Amino acid sequence: MHEMSIAESVLQIIEDKARTDGYTKVKAVWLEIGQLAGVEKESLRFCFDVVTRDSIAQDARLEIIETAGQGWCLECACSVAVTARYEPCPNCGSFQIEVTGGEEMRVKELEVE
Amino acid sequence: MCMTCGCGKGQTLIGGRALGGSHALTRQRKPGEEMHYRVRGEDATHAHPHDHTPAHSPAHDTIDFGAGPAGAHAPGMSQSRMVKIERDILAKNNDYADQNRRYFSRHGIFALNLVSSPGSGKTTLLVKTITALNGAQSLAVIEGDQQTDNDAARIRAAGAPALQINTGKGCHLDAHMVGQAMQRLDLKEDSLLLIENVGNLVCPAGFDLGEAHKVVIFSVTEGEDKPLKYPDMFRAADLMLLNKCDLLPHLDFDADLAVENARRVNPTIRVIRVSATSGEGVAEWLGWIKAGCHSTVAAKQKTL
Numbered sequence: 442m443h444e445m446s447i448a449e450s451v452l453q454i455i456e457d458k459a460r461t462d463g464y465t466k467v468k469a470v471w472l473e474i475g476q477l478a479g480v481e482k483e484s485l486r487f488c489f490d491v492v493t494r495d496s497i498a499q500d501a502r503l504e505i506i507e508t509a510g511q512g513w514c515l516e517c518a519c520s521v522a523v524t525a526r527y528e529p530c531p532n533c534g535s536f537q538i539e540v541t542g543g544e545e546m547r548v549k550e551l552e553v554e
Numbered sequence: 555m556c557m558t559c560g561c562g563k564g565q566t567l568i569g570g571r572a573l574g575g576s577h578a579l580t581r582q583r584k585p586g587e588e589m590h591y592r593v594r595g596e597d598a599t600h601a602h603p604h605d606h607t608p609a610h611s612p613a614h615d616t617i618d619f620g621a622g623p624a625g626a627h628a629p630g631m632s633q634s635r636m637v638k639i640e641r642d643i644l645a646k647n648n649d650y651a652d653q654n655r656r657y658f659s660r661h662g663i664f665a666l667n668l669v670s671s672p673g674s675g676k677t678t679l680l681v682k683t684i685t686a687l688n689g690a691q692s693l694a695v696i697e698g699d700q701q702t703d704n705d706a707a708r709i710r711a712a713g714a715p716a717l718q719i720n721t722g723k724g725c726h727l728d729a730h731m732v733g734q735a736m737q738r739l740d741l742k743e744d745s746l747l748l749i750e751n752v753g754n755l756v757c758p759a760g761f762d763l764g765e766a767h768k769v770v771i772f773s774v775t776e777g778e779d780k781p782l783k784y785p786d787m788f789r790a791a792d793l794m795l796l797n798k799c800d801l802l803p804h805l806d807f808d809a810d811l812a813v814e815n816a817r818r819v820n821p822t823i824r825v826i827r828v829s830a831t832s833g834e835g836v837a838e839w840l841g842w843i844k845a846g847c848h849s850t851v852a853a854k855q856k857t858l
Contacts, residue, residue: 447644526789536818550637
């Protein structure tokens with residue numbers, strides 16, 4: 442349950458950027474969260490509401506862009522979709538999959554005033 | 555602190571003292587300022603020292619283009635603007651972790667982050683490790699727990715310097731806490747640093763502390779499917795210690811299946827079967843540690 446720490450890190454990134462860019466109100470926040478990043482979206486929304494209270498991002502809309510999990514199957518040497526880490530390769534059934542995408546956690550964009 | 559998830563800040567103690575400096579991973583709250591909680595859709599019946607009236611409340615059928623800070627409207631121009639950020643959410647933690655990692659490599663310190671669920675026998679295994687090393691390797695231990703100094707006291711009784719981090723309501727150690735603890739521990743050149751994380755198979759997976767490897771401890775009194783239930787942690791670890799193996803004859807636990815499940819989420823994970831009680835596998839575990847210490851020191855000498 443580290444969504445609270447993640448929400449606090451998001452707020453800190455927003456506040457750091459506010460100091461350099463000189464905005465005083467954040468209306469919307471776009472996050473990019475990978476399917477395999479281990480983040481519970483609803484819990485993150487809840488924590489975001491809590492930590493942004495009385496900050497420049499109070500009442501900001503949180504938009505979460507979920508990026509798909511991707512992997513490289515070492516057996517059949519092809520790129521495959523990965524929805525969970527314990528799933529086998531959909532082509533050959535091997536578990537030798539190197540995750541190549543879907544682990545990102547990024548603040549992408551803000552709408553500010 | 556969050557009463558819902560148990561997470562929170564402000565209660566972290568290192569060796570019984572408050573976390574020094576500004577804990578830059580968190581927003582600093584003003585003295586006396588409390589965190590408020592609101593469930594979505596809940597009305598403002600609970601007391602708040604501030605006004606929650608939304609700015610758009612008066613007339614929902616009016617669009618006021620002059621209400622923004624600029625007080626005017628240019629055609630096609632919104633009062634608001636978009637700011638590109640493109641920054642990793644855990645970048646701050648990762649920066650601290652990089653600092654720790656640089657320190658470790660400069661000083662030839664082999665650092666391990668030991669993770670597991672509570673009760674897997676981490677501390678007992680650490681005590682066994684310290685006793686078995688018998689002073690042959692200079693080492694220090696950082697202990698992470700929500701509360702109490704018990705684990706650090708056990709480590710010190712085993713003869714190794716140890717510092718306790720109490721995370722308060724926090725569910726994991728972060729790189730900043732470890733950096734602070736390192737300064738207080740007086741780490742020796744070319745030594746081993748064992749960081750025992752908070753017993754939790756979820757959150758510590760995402761927080762790099764600057765360690766060389768995460769080592770996951772998985773005891774045979776748990777279920778064989780634990781790697782499938784908590785794949786992120788088993789994925790993040792380079793070594794799995796299957797602990798309490800002396801109990802296998804008394805349990806209905808399929809050790810091969812447990813290893814197979816771990817390899818399903820992490821095909822390259824190395825596995826050592828150990829028992830802190832019988833000493834099984836401890837020599838192999840110590841061999842793995844010594845090899846790590848050796849290559850860390852060798853890498854340091856190369857850069858000198």
